[in-house]
Structure formats: C-alpha cells, structure tokens
Amino acid sequence: MHKPTSPPPRFRRALGLALVPTLALGAAPAMAAGTQAGTTIRNTASASFDGNAGTTTITSNTVEFKVDEVLDVAVAGKDSGDASTRAGATGQVRTFTVTNAGNGAEGFRLVASGTVGGNGFNPTVTSIVLDSNNNGIHEPGVDQVIAADGTIAAMNPDDAVTVFVISTVPADAANGQRGAVSLTATALTGSGAPGITFAGQGTGGGDAVVGATRSTALAAGAFVLTRxxxxxxxxxxxxxxxxxxxxxxxxxxxxxxxxxxxxxxxxxxxxxxxxxxxxxxxxxxxxxxxxxxxxxxxxxxxxxxxxxxxxxxxxxxxxxxxxxxxxxxxxx
Known part of the structure; x- marks a missing residue:
C-alpha cells in the first residue's frame, strides 16, 4: 500500500511558477489533465539594455521542473437503457467504458458488484471481460476475461477500454423487479482525497497526485425481469x-x-x-x-x-x- 504524503517542496515550487496552467487543469477534471506527466518545463529570462558599448543582453539562470502525474479516471455505462431478462438467466451483459482521465500512463483495478442500492434483486457477477477487438460486442472465447475483481494494464492519457460485466439473475427474481450491477475503477497507484501525493510514483519519475475524481469512479447498469x-x-x-x-x-x-x-x-x-x-x-x-x-x-x-x-x-x-x-x- 502506497503511503500518501503532503506535496513536496519541489511540487509547491512548480505550483508557484506556473499558477495559470495549474488552474486550467483543475477546471476540467473529467478530461486528461493537460501536459503529460514526466514532461520537463524549462524557462530562462533575458534582459537587454543600452550602455556605453551599445546594446547588451543578459540571461538569467534557467528554472525547470518536471510535470507530476494527476490520477483521474472516468467510468460510464454504454447501454441505452435497462435490459430485459428472466429469472435464472445466465451470461447477462452490461457494458461500460473506462477512461484514463489523468495525464500519465496508469493501470486500474476493476471491481464489479451486483449489490446496488435500490435493487429489487441482486445479480450475481461472474466475471469482468475486456473487449479485446474493440467492436463493442461481447464475444465469449474472443474477449479477455479478468474475473470479477481484476486489473487492467497501464493506459495512456485519454485512452479508453470497453468492459463487459457478466452476471446471473437469481432464480427467485420476481416479474417487474429491477437489479443493477456496478463497475468501479480505481487507479493502481492510489486514491483518496484530491491533492494526496504519492512521492516518486508518477509517470516519468515525478510524483503522482490524486485528482478531482479521487482516482476512483463508478457507474451502474440494470436489468428488468420480464416474465x-x-x-x-x-x-x-x-x-x-x-x-x-x-x-x-x-x-x-x-x-x-x-x-x-x-x-x-x-x-x-x-x-x-x-x-x-x-x-x-x-x-x-x-x-x-x-x-x-x-x-x-x-x-x-x-x-x-x-x-x-x-x-x-x-x-x-x-x-x-x-x-x-x-x-x-x-x-x-
């Protein structure tokens, strides 16, 4: 388990040197957070003046810092509405999209659950499946099964993957009842309150900073039993x-x-x-x-x-x- 720390002095200096870009990043937490983590930003000032020998130009020292990684993620359901099902039905599918909304390469832990508030019945989640060929259709034997609690490899900023949650409907579910499944994605580096820092664990060797999404996101999709x-x-x-x-x-x-x-x-x-x-x-x-x-x-x-x-x-x-x-x- 990574131990979060407060922002280090170098990160605080970076905030002071680039205040406007930092505010711009915070304004759109659901999208990839601007400049890619690990990028080195350099700046040197110069001045010119007229003297006895003519115009003279001088330069300051160069100030540089490395952009840290912001940990953010988005999860959204892709289905247009509730799906009809029947009691005892197996292999029931709900479809989601998981997007890396941070600015560095990041992997995510996926957890699916059939226990959602307001459920009339609780589907039993049997597996999480990745859409291996990106065609948006669940194809058993083709798509990659990662069980009901697994991880996905590091994704680049703005990359998205389609995820299928597969479940079974209880045999005693009653006609007209509604049951939802949820999918939660959490950054492998860590999660928590916005601003928590994981020192040295960001892409490119910098720090990783929890973003506005708290580095975790959830979405749900439901079934309605029709008999x-x-x-x-x-x-x-x-x-x-x-x-x-x-x-x-x-x-x-x-x-x-x-x-x-x-x-x-x-x-x-x-x-x-x-x-x-x-x-x-x-x-x-x-x-x-x-x-x-x-x-x-x-x-x-x-x-x-x-x-x-x-x-x-x-x-x-x-x-x-x-x-x-x-x-x-x-x-x-």
Whole structure:
C-alpha cells in the first residue's frame, strides 16, 4: 500500500511558477489533465539594455521542473437503457467504458458488484471481460476475461477500454423487479482525497497526485425481469348433417384454441399442438391461424396438419398478444 504524503517542496515550487496552467487543469477534471506527466518545463529570462558599448543582453539562470502525474479516471455505462431478462438467466451483459482521465500512463483495478442500492434483486457477477477487438460486442472465447475483481494494464492519457460485466439473475427474481450491477475503477497507484501525493510514483519519475475524481469512479447498469405467461382456452362447435348441433356420425366439429400471452416481456418458441380425437378424422385444409388458412404440409407457413394432429408454430410472442388456432374434424 502506497503511503500518501503532503506535496513536496519541489511540487509547491512548480505550483508557484506556473499558477495559470495549474488552474486550467483543475477546471476540467473529467478530461486528461493537460501536459503529460514526466514532461520537463524549462524557462530562462533575458534582459537587454543600452550602455556605453551599445546594446547588451543578459540571461538569467534557467528554472525547470518536471510535470507530476494527476490520477483521474472516468467510468460510464454504454447501454441505452435497462435490459430485459428472466429469472435464472445466465451470461447477462452490461457494458461500460473506462477512461484514463489523468495525464500519465496508469493501470486500474476493476471491481464489479451486483449489490446496488435500490435493487429489487441482486445479480450475481461472474466475471469482468475486456473487449479485446474493440467492436463493442461481447464475444465469449474472443474477449479477455479478468474475473470479477481484476486489473487492467497501464493506459495512456485519454485512452479508453470497453468492459463487459457478466452476471446471473437469481432464480427467485420476481416479474417487474429491477437489479443493477456496478463497475468501479480505481487507479493502481492510489486514491483518496484530491491533492494526496504519492512521492516518486508518477509517470516519468515525478510524483503522482490524486485528482478531482479521487482516482476512483463508478457507474451502474440494470436489468428488468420480464416474465410472460401463456394461457390456452379450447372450445368446440358441432354442426350435424341435419342442420343441428348434435354429435352424431358425419357431424363436423370445429375446435378453436385461443392462446393469450400475459405478464410482461415475451415468450420464445411458442407452439400450439393438438391431437385428432379417436373416433374422428381430420378434415384436410381446415387449419387456420387468426382466421388465415394454413397449408397442411410442412412448408414456409406456421402450420402442419395430418391424420394424427395439428401443430401451429407461433415463434416469439410479446405479452399482450392473442392468437387463435382452428381446425375441423368429422365424427366417424
């Protein structure tokens, strides 16, 4: 652990010699802090005057000092809003940017947490991943995993890296609950109150000085649990050969299956199936979805029907959607 000290005399002299540039650095703490750490600044004054021998020019001694490193960092979420998820979901991703806002090369410790104030559920962070090819897309097997508490190598001033926080949603998370994960980046050299100095540990051999961000920054990104439900209601209408509604041989029975998607979010891979009852035969060409005829064969539409049953593939459906599958059989 580095021991912070008060600003050394050399650093105080530097402040006195270059007051205006120093104030300019303090005015924009979220950006790289001006002149790069380790830069030597030199200045020599001169004077000229007229004398008996003509104009004479003299120079002063040269004053020089080395620019110290300012430790600053910025963390920001890159996602446009909360991400929908489901109970028990694994590999859930939130994306962040970590920027070296100081003026020297600096590495950072990254810590991710699923315990954030206001959470309805706490995601379990499984790893932190660096975007190795800088394409902004989490690619397992391509991007570098650095665990849930790791470090990133020294970054030059103004350099930024995209970081993915990967987590798992608890199996008991309830519909509509919100759970956030946070990412904190802290300078490896040290952190603390602005102005704390780590003697001799700055880039280029100077000191490292904690900047306005306290050398640590945090951002959060959230998930919202969406759980959709499906209900099926089946009904039958009978038309007999005599114009009535009795179930007798030769009667047509039209089955109607109403599927309603409730809750929030969506369901994937929704299929509605039914078997042809014993004592009846499927009437070819009667399968429909929402009143639109489907072919009986396995082709590009959503339906398949045969002597044994029907199958309507509804795919992904959002909550609030309603669909009706219908088909007809003849009583033997």
């Amino acid at each position: 959709a439900t499906v209900t099926l209601v089946k009904s039958a209408t009978v038309v007999d050969p005599f114009g009535g509604s009795r179930a007798v041989p030769g009667s047509l029975v039209t089955y109607r299956i109403a599927a309603a998607i409730g809750g929030s979010g969506s369901v994937a891979g929704l299929r509605v199936t039914d078997t042809i009852p014993t004592g009846t035969k499927y009437r070819p060409g009667t399968l429909t979805l929402n009143g639109t005829a489907l072919t009986d064969g396995a082709d590009s539409d959503a339906g398949v029907a045969s002597a044994t049953g029907i199958d309507a593939n509804l795919g992904t459906q959002a909550a609030g959607q309603n669909h009706t599958v219908q088909f007809t059989v003849v009583i033997d």
